[in-house]
Each structure stands twice: as structure tokens, then as C-alpha cells.
Amino acid sequence: MPETQSTAPIQTRKRRDLTRFLLVIGLLLLFNFLGQQFFFRLDLTEEKRYTMAEATKELLQKLPQPVTVTVYLDGDFPPSFRRLQQAVRETLNEMQVYGGQNLHYVFIDPSAAGTEQARNAYYATLLKKGLRPTNLGANENGKRVEKIIFPWATVSAGGKEQQVLLLRGNQAAPADVRLNQSIEGLEYEMASAIRRVVPGQRKRIGVVEGHGELNNAEAGDLIGSLSQFYDVFRVNLAQTRPQDLRTLSALVVAKPAGTFSEPEKFKLDQFVTHGGNALFFVDAMRVNLDSASRGGMLSFPIQTNLDDLLFKYGVRVNPDLLLDLNSGVIPLVTGMMGNKPKVEPMPWQFYPLINNFSQHPITRNLDAVYTKFVSSIDTVKAVGIRKTPLLFTSRYTRVLPSPVPVNLNDARLEPNRQLYTSQFKPVGYLLEGQFRSLYANRAEPGTARFQPATSPQDRPAKVLVLSDGDFVRNDVDPKTGRPLRLGFDRLAATEFANRELVLNAVDYMLDESNLISVRGKQITLRPLDKLRVAEERRQWQLLNLVAPLLLLGVFGAVRAWRRKRRYARF
DSSP: OHHHHHHHHHHHHHHHHHHHHHHHHHHHHHHHHHHHHSOOOOOOSTTOTTOOOHHHHHHHHTOSSOEEEEEOOOSOOOHHHHHHHHHHHHHHHHHHHHHGGGEEEEEOOTTOOSSHHHHHHHHHHHHHTTOOOEEEEEEETTEEEEEEEOOEEEEEETTEEEEEEOSOSOTTSOHHHHHHHHHHTHHHHHHHHHHHHSOOOOOEEEEEESSSOOOTTTTHHHHHHHHTTSEEEEEEGGGSOHHHHTTOSEEEEEOOOSOOOHHHHHHHHHHHHBTOEEEEEOOSEEOOHHHHHTTOEEEEEOOOSOHHHHHHHTEEEOSEEEEESSEEEEEEEEEEETTEEEEEEEEEEEEEEEOEEOSSTTTTTOOOEEOSSOOOEEEOOOTTEEEEEEEEOOSSEEEEESSEEEOGGGGGSOOOGGGOOBOOOEEEEEEEEOOOOTTTTEEOTTSOOEEOSOOTTOBOEEEEEESOGGGGOOOBOTTTOOBOOTTEETTTTEEOSHHHHHHHHHHHHHOTTOGGGGGGOOOOOOOOOHHHHHHSHHHHHHHHHHHHHHHHHHHHHHHHHHHHHHHHTO
């Protein structure tokens, strides 16, 4: 009888343990089923660095065909650069979650070839694609070594291929800041490249001509860069009907030297007020470098007849020229070497290097841009228009009002720093909102048709105004006659970010999915205090070594005491 009573609790415990086991298995299966049916991800970082923007998710979820991303960042790198490598991998992993089977990626080490000949051949293949290498310094076994890396990726789909530069950011910034800027822009760079290779309806952009604007050679790289993603046409406003302009999504006015007639300006005004976007790269002052090199000249304002139109939209390009101690260079003859003139690059304060930007998606984390004979811009009242300054000169700026003497020989003189008292002068503005027509409550030029204050066709639009027509002019190779890359300075052998700014501005204006907003993503750097690390290094090392052992010992002692107490009752 006692044995029967003792076996009953044992069977009860077995039944209870089996029930608990089956319950746990059932809950795991239920959670697994729910996880498959209801997809979600948790990002616990403060700045949501692993969270994709809605525009990126929508793009990836609607991929019409497979997309392959090839990243040339495999191999051993220093810890700082390994952070970029890991960030690229994490970004592509996150993208693959939403892209599914239509998104594939692979990492390649360009230096992994078995022989030097094979490695050089592979390098040459990458160079033909336009992938420029970077020399990366590293310490291996106490020795300084140089490695050639390709911080690039290629995105391909349907026979199209787009190159993505992974190491971006402001070159004037410290290395860790620039690396962080590159990581911040990874999602946009990848998503933007994917959007450009997948098929879709191409929007149309018009480049205005007929007023002495840049010709096809001078604007060759601008037109070619835009043509990769949009359909680009030359537009003569005098010969184009207003209804034909409505088929365009944007107009580019690049360095006009002549005067716009009132009928042409009316067409331009109606295009903007009816929802068309416009980019104005205009000079306020006329400068002739040939005259400036032959004893100097006086620069006077250019009469383009656009001042009242831009004033109505909310900005005024002032008739002045800005000098900046942070400037580019010009070639000057400084002497003779034998029977040949000696030409040296000299700083030229009329060529400001702009390295101060707003935190707008168009200019965020942008490298320096190159300007020539730029003017200041003021804002005026315009109801319903949001005005965002994008570019600023440095803190050492000088303003010369019209007329301005321009003489290339002044580049030989040391600038007087006491005259550079102005600072951070805006030279570029983005205007957004519902623009009011300059011809409201007036007759259409050349006709008796009265224009009402508002029109049912009025739509919000975006207008970019930059007070430098040369901003979008590329140099031309004198030997081949082919246009060089926009922003490339042959004297400094440096490529500035002029083209990137223009493409960002066009994307911001024409991208209805608002993908450009991803450029506003920010990842906060949290560096360690190096001095404190050096001072407290020993105590932190001891803490990291001793504390785990103490915790393990306490855990073992508590566990032994509980086991002894539990089984002592039996």
C-alpha cells in the first residue's frame, strides 16, 4: 500500500513535465508560424541606422527583374576601413530582406588573383569600367604597407550597369568623419543605382538655348550625365509652344549671356507656375578673361532680363563679385626657363572653393565644389515660398560691388586679409512652393489676353538658383575636343562635386518617391576619449579580466547552495 502511494506523485510529475514540454513545443511552433505570417524587424539603435526608408522599401519590393550587386571590398582591411566593409554588407542584407529573390549581391577581392599578371589584368578591367582605385595604408607585423583597393560596387540588371562609389564624403573632413559620411550615404547610393538600372518611364528635361548659353561641348558632361537617367532636349523658347513645354519635367538655364524677350520669359514663368521645375545657373556680372589678362577690365552687370522673374520667385542675384581666400588657381607666367615661359598655378580669389553647405539632402555630406566669378544672393518676400540656402562661401570673403576691376596680375599679389571681413555669403538657393506669376493681373506679352491672379493649372514647383553660370561648364580637351568631367580642374588635378550637386538637385526635384530624402540619414559618431583610455587602460583591463571570473564564482556558489538546500529535504 505505501508503494502505491509513492508511485502516484512520480506519475503526476511525469505527466506535468510532459505537458510542459509539449506546451513549449507548441508555443515555439505557434511563434514560428506567426513570424512567417507577420514580418517585422526591430531597430533598437538611437538613430535607426538599420531601418530602411519607406521609399527604399517600396523600390525593392517592386523590383520587376533580378538585380545583382557586385562589391569590390572583400579582403583584409584595417579596423577603420573594415567598418565600411561591414556597413556595406549590413545594408545589402537589409535590402535583401525587402528585395527577396530579385536582389543578389556578391563580394569580390580584386587582389585575390594567384599571379601578379592576372591581378594587373583584373585591375585593368576595373579601370575600363571607370572604377578608380585608392591606396590604403596599413600596418602589418610592424611594417607599413600600401594596398590598392577599389571602394566601388556595380549594380546590374537587364543589361544595364551602374557604378557606385562607396567612399564618398567631404575630403577636407577627418578620416573617421569622412568614413562615417560614406556609411550614412550607403542606402541612398545603392537604392539610387538600383532605381536607375530597373526599367521605368524616363522623364524629360529641357536645356534652354538661344541666349548665348553653354554650347554642347561646354555642357557636354552635364547633358551626358543627365541623359543616363532622363531624356534631355535642347529647347529654344522663341520657337517652342507653351503646350510643348508641359511635356517637360524640368528646364535648365545654363549661363545665359543674352537677353530673354518678354514672350520667352512669359513661357518660362508659365512653365514654373504650372508645376514645372527649373534650375538657373546665371552670372550677375560679365567677365572677359582675355581682357583681364591684357591689362585688366571692368566687370559690369549682365542684362538677361531675368532679374524681375527671380525677384518675384523670392531671390535677388546681386550685381557684385565675391572674393574668397579659400579659392582655386589660375595659370600665370612667372618667368622664363631658357627660351620658354614658366607657367605656375597661382591662387585666384575670384574662384571660390565652396565647402560650406546646408544639411539639405541635395548638399548633405557633399565634397567641395568649384565656382568662378560668383555673386551673392539675397532673399525677398514671396508668399508661400520656402527658401533654403544651399551653398556658402568661407568665413574669409570679400564683396566687390559693380563695377569690379578684374586683372589677372592681381593673382601675383599677396591678398590683404583685413579686407576679407564678410563671411558665409549664400550663393545658391532652393525655392519650393506655389509660385505666383510675374504676369498676374497683366496682359500676356505681345497680346491683349489678360492673365488672372491665379489659374486652375497652377501647381507647386521647385526652383534652384545658383549665381555662377560656370558651375555647370566643363573644360574641353584641346587635343580631342571632347568634354572633360564636370568639376574636374586640370591645374589642381582634382575632381570637385559640381556634377554630384546638379544630379542631386534634379533627383530631388523629379523623384516622386522622395528617395533623395534618404541622403538625410545621420549616424552619430561616438568616439572614445583617447586621453582617458590611455590613463585608465590598466584598471579597465583588470576589470574586464577579474569581473567575469568573480561573477562566475558567485553564480557557481549560489547554484551549489540552492542544490544542496533543495535535495537536503529528501
